[in-house]
Amino acid sequence: MSTEMKGDELQNGLKPKPKKESAKKVPKEKKEVAPTGKEVKKETKLGMTIKKNDNFGDWYSEVVVKSGMIEYYDVSGCYILRPWSYAIWEILKDFFDAEIKKIGIQNSYFPLFVSEQALTKEKDHIEGFAPEVAWVTKSGNTDLEVPIAIRPTSETVMYPVFAKWIRGHRDLPLRLNQWCNVVRWEFKHPTPFIRSREFLWQEGHTAFATKKEADVEVETVLELYRRIYEDYLAVPVVKGIKSEVEKFAGGLYTTTVEAFIPNTGRGIQGATSHCLGQNFSKMFEIHFEDEKGERALVWQNSWAFTTRVIGVMVMIHGDDKGLVLPPRVATVQVVVIPVPYKNVDSSVMLDACHEVSQKLESAGLRVKEDTRDNYPPGWKYSDWELKGVPLRIEIGPKDIENKQVRMVRRDNFEKEDVPLDNVAERAVALLDEIQASLFKKAKEERDLCIKEVLKWDDFIMALNDKKMVLAPWCDDVEVEEDVKKRTKGDTGAAKTLCMPFEQPDLPEGTLCFASGKPAKRWALWGRSY
Incomplete structure (x- = not known):
């Protein structure tokens, strides 16, 4: 799954494009107040300090940290995925897991460690990963007699067992997937989500009696990867086949979905679905007796997508104010914020916010009420814009009086006042519009490139x-x-x-x-x- 990247590659950007101003600003001459009615000391250094088109690499590093997606760790190339990003992974996992189960694939789990004998059995395969393999050489202060590798991928872990499990045509197809971590000890410049020494993925490994069956699955899984990118992440991709030089080491052919980052002018491999042919079954002696009683080699596939998908999404949609999350993967799709004033009963406003939130939740939306009383409304607007929440709802005294709310889109900051009776229906429609608009914009920019x-x-x-x-x-x-x-x-x-x-x-x-x-x-x- 890894692709090549140098340390300065994220630094390239395009000339800045004019951006629309934020939907609502607190006038400087007025002091902001919390829902309690108390004055609140303004916070500083909340937002982004680097523009996307000025220094793309530094912008990306800043946005994934300030938005709450990752925390740096004391092992280079390893990152803590905070709830704000891990929830995106869970949404994609839930979708993909349900879809592969529909076509008869089962989940399993295989060990993290690989014996040296198994890892080196398939020459072409290991040559493709050899520089990245991490080895365990000690237990406490004692040297191991035989080093043990940490999986960079699991073909060599799983296929010796496949040879035990598969005996006849009734044992086929064997179609397994596992959700796990892998380690590839990169020495290139690490970048959160895009290139890390440890990352999360799913890896499917399947065996069939015929190449035709294997080919069908390769295409089916690749289409699911396209749906992850285009339907969920609003990122356009190109489906295609890799060249002989770029295909998976030891495989027959590799299909791929390829994305493109306009700011850097670089393609990025999104996910791959490989037909391994019979190379691995020959090496690991995975035979079966067919219906005619003849001995044959199985045909195999492997396929995977990783947490890299999150980084691609950030690069494509993020702007100078922070993340821009497509609604379908947003942890919070709508944030509801009270806009209090002095001498106004804050409980009335909080009740109104709660009523709106309940309507939205009843419509199946993921909602957050921001009733923190130690931050003023303007600070909260910037905070949720930084985090990329697709839709903001503001409720102030005049809104309550007029039985309405103000909705503000994150993608283009357009505002509209919506009657309370129509709040859930309009929010659902707006989120659909935002999802479609993000994809349309990204595709238009990609096509121009x-x-x-x-x-x-x-x-x-x-x-x-x-x-x-x-x-x-x-x-x-x-x-x-x-x-x-x-x-x-x-x-x-x-x-x-x-x-x-x-x-x-x-x-x-x-x-x-x-x-x-x-x-x-x-x-x-x-x-x-």
């Missing part, structure tokens, strides 16, 4: 302009390696991101942009994380 070219010079120009480049390719491993060499620089080399499943027409006689050989298909190229 895809450049179709036919010639090498145009390829280089587009690459240097921070674009993903769609170019006709001869599908030659040596040509891809040559492109990497020719584009290598301070910001990294270009490589194939995928060959999109949705291919433009390729007229007969079209030549490869890099080699001049006859082109076989269109490939999406770019620099990547």
Whole structure:
């Protein structure tokens, strides 16, 4: 699942775009008051101090900390996922877990540790992970006779057991998934969610009697990954197949969903679904007796998505005020905030907030009442904007008098007054609008970053302009390696991101942009994380 990233890659940004002002500001000449009616001392250093387009890397580091998503830990490359981010993982987990169970996949759990013998059995596979494998060499003060690896992935943990469990065609298909952590001891620049030494994921491992069955599952799971990104995270992705150079080590072929970060001009691998073919079953001797009584090797798949999805979401939607959470994954979809004034009974306002919250919860929404009396309303607005809550509801004395509430969207800060009788219905509709709007905006920005070219010079120009480049390719491993060499620089080399499943027409006689050989298909190229 890991992809390449250098320490300064997040520093690249685009020119700032004008942003709309926050929905409501407290006039400077008035003192803000808490629901108790007492004056409150204003807080400082609450919001963001770095603009997204000025220094993307520092902006990202600041937003994931200040929004309450992560806490740094004293082991480099390891991070504490705070409830605000872990809840997003749980929402995605609940969706995916339910969907894979519908197609007959069962959950299980396999050990964290891998024997050296098992790990090194599949040569091509371990070569792809060898630099990242962490080893346990001691127990207390005693050296272990044989080092034990911590799983970077679980093929070599699970497949020796598959060989025991699978004997005949009635034992197939075997379709297992596990939710767990893995360790890859990265020495590149660590970045929360995007590149860490320990991360959470699900990993599916399945075995079939035929390649056809395996192929169907690969496509089915990849579509679930697309839904995670596009339907839940509002992040557009390209579905495609990896090149021979970029496919999973030891596998037959790899399918992928690829995202793109416009601010840095880099692609990012979103999730992968691999057909492993029979390579692993040969190495681990996973045979079965078919219906004819003949001995055969199983066909295998593996597939996974990780907590990286959260980082991609932050990069795509976040702005200069902090996170912008798509409603479907927001821990809190609506925050209700009282806006008190002196000489107004605070209990009346708090009762009104509670009434609204109950209506929203009855409509199935995730709601938070912010009745903290040690912060003024303006401070609370900024706090929840920083955390990315999709919709804010403000209730003041005039709102109560007019039997209405004020709704403020986080994505564009548009405001509207809504009758109390219609508050739940309108909130549900607005959240749907916000979800759709975030995806539409992200897709439009992504599409502007895809450049179709036919010639090498145009390829280089587009690459240097921070674009993903769609170019006709001869599908030659040596040509891809040559492109990497020719584009290598301070910001990294270009490589194939995928060959999109949705291919433009390729007229007969079209030549490869890099080699001049006859082109076989269109490939999406770019620099990547």
